[in-house]
Amino acid sequence: MSVLAVDDDPSILDLMEDILSGEGYRVLPAANGLEALRVLDADRPCVVLLDMRMPTMDGWGFAAAMRDRGLRYPVVVVTAAENARAWAQEIGADAYLSKPFQLRDLLLVVERFCGPAGRPGGDPSGTVGFAY
């Protein structure tokens, strides 16, 4: 099971890799929307963790391009912006995660879309939302 992580901050990508590979997921990193689209040419992730504000192609651009190509992957908006919820609704995402997020919320949301990877999760702590 692979997770597409899109974020222009390499620390976040390393962190995702560190957390999710330890849980048995494969992480496909992409630094912007364009790279993410290239990843989708070759792989079929079970969820896309999408930062919104990125250079070259931002989250809105990526979501639109995905729609144009008829690709339907679950998308989780991961952002530090105040309006995470509104942005998620705007691009038709399936959930949102506010930065800084709790580890268990990240695992919970990935598990929700990719199925359990063997480890137990927990109750959401407030940084995650599936709410609309």
Added chain:
Amino acid sequence: MSALDLLQGLSQITWVALAVVSAVSAVRRPTRASIDTALFFGALGSVLVYSKIVALLELPSVGAVVFVVLVVLMAAPYLLLRLIRDFGGVPAAVRRAAEAGLVLSAAASVPLVLLPTPTPGETPPPDPLRLAVTLYLVVYFAAVSIYCAARCAQLAATSRGMTQQRMRSVALASYLLGVVLLLAGVGAVAPVLAPVTSGLSQLCFLASAIFYGIGFVPPNTLRRYWQIPELRSFLARSSTLPRLAMQEIVDDLGGVAGRALGARATIGLWDDPGGVLRFRDPHGALPTEMGPSGFIAWRVFSSQQPMYVDDVARVHPENAEAYRRAGVAPVLAAPITAGEHRLGVLEVFAPREPLFAEDDLQFVLLMAQQAAVVLESRALIDDAARVRAQEETARMKEDFVSAAAHDLKTPLTTIVAQAQLLERRAEREGRTAELDGIRRLMRETAQLSRLVEEILDASRIERGAFPIHPEDCDLAVIAREAADRDRPGRQRVELAISGPVSGRFDPDRARQLIENLLENALKYSPEESEVVVRAWCDGDQARLSVTDGGIGIPADDMPHVFERFRRGSNVDHRRFGGIGLGLFICRGIVEQHGGRIWAESQPGRGTTFHVSLPRMPAGTGGPDAVPAGGVASR
């Protein structure tokens, strides 16, 4: 009665009337100029009255009387010269020459009186001496008159406004008087031309009386008429004036006032912090900064009464030389005041005393009132701009705080999740020795995250961008959850809640509200003490209270408890952490819900914070409100 008689009568009446008017004004306000004016008109008027009486009563001419009359008549041009000196100055040499000419005239009049008067109807034999003396007198009179005319024309050319009009008038009158004399001379030399010259000379004599009157004793209506064009052009501009820079406004106002009165003007603006009047372009004897003093401007400003001083050197003899050098003799001054707001003083000054009249003070007062309107408008515009700039600065500050707090979140994301990952692995792998350190790291990171969130929330509230998402929920449940959370201190949290307290609230913000109040209470309470959380329904209001037995809030701090960055004056900042945002955010949350928050406190005994929230706030009960949680169905 012939036309000539009528003309003669009219001109006699005019001259006599001017003599009376100027005499009255000299008695009322005896200044050098008013006395000289009265003497000039009086000389000519009295000669005319005398000759009229002699003609009417057919009195025999007495030599001595005729001599006196002649001397008085010949004094008229000299008195005119004195008057011109009062208005604009006359070189001393000219004055001395005129005085010498007058003495000579008196001497020359003696043979004229002693020679036998020719009986009427009889053609006198040509007498060369009489002719020569008459010619001398005529030429002297005409020369002085024409000099005065030329001097006035010169003064008119260098002055403006009302002064220019008056000087032109006097110049014209003097030319006409000169012509009268020349015509008399022609009549004396060539008696055949007398019928023509006498008519013309009577006409000129009447006209000169009228123009002298206009120039030397202008009626107030005429003064106002001269002031109107300047006033009109000022009023036309006055609506655009407040948009100009302060200095341009002051220059413009001063210019208008000066031009209208044919003088110069200066405006002193009140500098409140400095406690002085500031003049930008003061005349030579006026300081640029004026505090309490005997200066006219200060007296007018402090008494708020307009003032007319005909000779300022008399008021300030110690500055007489400076006033003379600066060309300041009469001063008109009026306070510039808008309502209760004293803005400054308008001072109009001229180099010669007779240029102003008492009546001009009304005009200066009017100008000062207009100046007040313009300056006050300018001040209001400045105030509005200052407020806008302050708002802009505040907004930029909020934007900066918001951006900075936001940027802190990115590194925090890595730190928070990485610390949690480390904890998870250490737990799994049984590396308990590392757990304490990792948890310390997590605790501090969580605290840092909370601070960043608080700063962002406070900034949202300050910007008015603090949305809430109300939904059906139970405050009792939220309060219980908040009270049950593990806390580091050793104080007890007691719950006094009976039954549900349901309504439409934002559950996340309600939790934040209760946690903030609870943490605040715990922070300032002694060890082992008790904090009581109550929640109950009170009609359509949901009520909450959090009571502690802590240090309390001093009465002076009470009004500021919910302000941003405010901390109690009795709080030891080293002992109690915090940046003073918690209660500010609480108030923001409560107000967004349309509720009320307040505190009751006894210093040293404890504090109770009360919250009252409408259970069904207006406009939030719509069916489109979204429930929390749940995966979107797509």
